[in-house]
Structure formats: structure tokens, C-alpha cells
Amino acid sequence: MSSGGLGVMRQFIGSIRDELTVGELLASLAPPGIRGAAERVEAAEVRMVTQDDEPSQVAYANALAAWGDAGGYDAEVLWDTVTVAALGIPYDRCRYRRMATLSGGEQKRLAAEALLRGPDEVLLLDEPDNYLDVPGKRWLEEQLVASPKTVLYVSHDRELLARTATRVITVEGGTGWTHPGGFGTYHDARQARHDSLDEQRRRWDEDHAKLKALVLMYRQKAKYNSDMASRLQSAKTRLDKFEEAGPPEAKPRAQNVQMRLRGGRTANARWSASSSS
Numbered sequence: 001m002s003s004g005g006l007g008v009m010r011q012f013i014g015s016i017r018d019e020l021t022v023g024e025l026l027a028s029l030a031p032p033g034i035r036g037a038a039e040r041v042e043a044a045e046v047r048m049v050t051q052d053d054e055p056s057q058v059a060y061a062n063a064l065a066a067w068g069d070a071g072g073y074d075a076e077v078l079w080d081t082v083t084v085a086a087l088g089i090p091y092d093r094c095r096y097r098r099m100a101t102l103s104g105g106e107q108k109r110l111a112a113e114a115l116l117r118g119p120d121e122v123l124l125l126d127e128p129d130n131y132l133d134v135p136g137k138r139w140l141e142e143q144l145v146a147s148p149k150t151v152l153y154v155s156h157d158r159e160l161l162a163r164t165a166t167r168v169i170t171v172e173g174g175t176g177w178t179h180p181g182g183f184g185t186y187h188d189a190r191q192a193r194h195d196s197l198d199e200q201r202r203r204w205d206e207d208h209a210k211l212k213a214l215v216l217m218y219r220q221k222a223k224y225n226s227d228m229a230s231r232l233q234s235a236k237t238r239l240d241k242f243e244e245a246g247p248p249e250a251k252p253r254a255q256n257v258q259m260r261l262r263g264g265r266t267a268n269a270r271w272s273a274s275s276s277s
Contacts (some may be wrong), residue, residue, distance in 0.1 A: 007120030013107035023095035037070035086110040104131030115220040125153035173252035
């Protein structure tokens with residue numbers, strides 16, 4: 001199998017297609033060559049079922065040959081390792097199992113195992129820790145730290161971020177910036193950035209006010225002294241260029257997010273509270 005490429009994990013694995021099977025999911029996460037060869041084999045198998053004639057048999061044989069040339073059999077060895085690790089079942093026993101029969105945690109673990117063990121050197125993971133239990137989250141943390149791949153992921157789990165992130169990318173205020181450190185130092189870095197943006201805007205406002213005052217002064221003097229006309233034009237040009245460049249990036253507005261939650265921290269606590277009332 002070839003190296004390189006981008007591997008992508010969706011936030012909701014099972015929502016890709018209701019009838020998606022384990023084998024189809026693993027093929028969808030594979031490099032394009034293997035993915036295309038798998039689709040060709042599947043189409044040839046369907047044709048064999050509907051019309052078992054010589055052309056169908058030839059097409060099936062050609063599809064299998066293309067599957068081997070694309071590295072499909074090596075992929076099946078990898079997928080066997082993946083399904084045993086994620087589900088405790090060999091690939092040949094679960095390849096036709098529908099993804100809808102797996103729990104959310106099993107779906108995420110299966111996709112994560114495939115991508116982390118696969119050939120793609122860059123991974124894009126959307127909420128990779130969703131639905132994972134505590135042991136699953138610990139496994140994911142260990143794999144992200146140990147992986148030689150470049151992994152870009154989105155997560156709301158601050159513990160996962162603190163344990164694994166080496167860079168934090170933030171999109172706010174209409175722009176994005178990167179903190180070149182872990183989540184433990186992120187909040188201080190973000191506050192320092194906001195303070196710097198405030199200072200830059202303060203200085204810009206001061207310089208803007210000075211240029212406007214300069215134009216106003218030369219405009220007043222030009223009324224009585226024609227020699228001031230050139231200085232007035234020069235000041236106006238400076239002001240126009242300054243305003244055209246615009247102010248520095250503004251600090252994002254503070255957000256006051258409030259939530260009203262009822263019940264206890266666990267399902268059992270909520271049940272106990274409701275049953276006692």
C-alpha cells in the first residue's frame with residue numbers, strides 16, 4: 001500500500017449510510033486505489049449473483065486481479081488486525097455486519113483503528129473521542145501521542161486536548177491563529193494575544209486621531225495661507241492611506257454562555273432524584 005494521503009474520520013460514523021457494512025466502512029477509509037478496487041469487486045460480485053454467465057465470471061476475475069494489484073489483500077490483513085482490536089472479531093467474520101448494529105463507541109474505535117494503523121500520513125478527525133468510554137478515551141490519547149502521523153482533530157474534551165495536543169488552532173473573530181504549544185498554556189497565550197490586539201487597536205486609534213487633527217489644522221491654515229495647500233494635501237494623502245489600510249484585527253467579543261441543566265451528573269442520579277419525588 002502506498003504512503004501519503006489524507007485520512008478523514010466523520011463525527012458520526014454510522015450516519016454515512018444506513019446499510020453500510022464494516023467492510024464498506026474500512027474500504028471507504030482506505031486510500032483511493034484500494035477504495036476503487038473494492039467498489040469494482042463489489043459490483044462484479046453483484047453481477048455474478050444476478051447473471052452467472054461467462055462475461056460476469058471474467059469481469060469478476062479481472063476485478064480480483066485489480067484488487068490484488070491495488071494492494072487489497074494486504075489491506076485485508078490490516079483490516080483483520082483492526083477488527084480484532086476494535087471488535088474482538090476477525091475481519092472475515094464481521095465484514096458484512098451492518099454498522100448500525102455497532103454502538104457509537106465501537107464505530108468510532110473501528111474507524112480510529114483503521115486510520116491510525118493505515119498508510120495515510122495526515123489524519124483529519126472530527127470529534128474522535130465521541131461515544132468512547134473511559135478506557136477507549138485513554139487508548140485514543142495513547143495512540144495520538146505515539147502516532148508519527150500529523151493529526152488534526154476537533155474536540156470539546158479538554159482532557160484529551162491537554163494530554164495530546166501540541167498545537168491549538170483557534171478560529172474566532174473572523175480569523176484564525178495557532179498557539180504553538182499545548183492546551184495547558186493555551187488560555188494564557190489567548191489572553192496575551194487579546195491584550196496585544198487591544199494595545200494595537202489603541203495605538204491605531206491614537207494615530208488615526210493625530211492624522212485627522214493634522215488634516216484639520218492644515219485645512220484651517222490653508223484658508224489664510226496658500227502655502228499650506230501642499231501640506232494639507234500631503235496630510236490628506238497620509239490619512240487616506242492610513243484609513244485604507246484599516247485598523248488592526250479586533251479582539252473577539254467576550255461570549256457569555258449560560259446553560260440550565262436539571263438532574264444529577266449521572267443517569268443513576270437523575271433516576272434516583274425522579275424516583276424519590
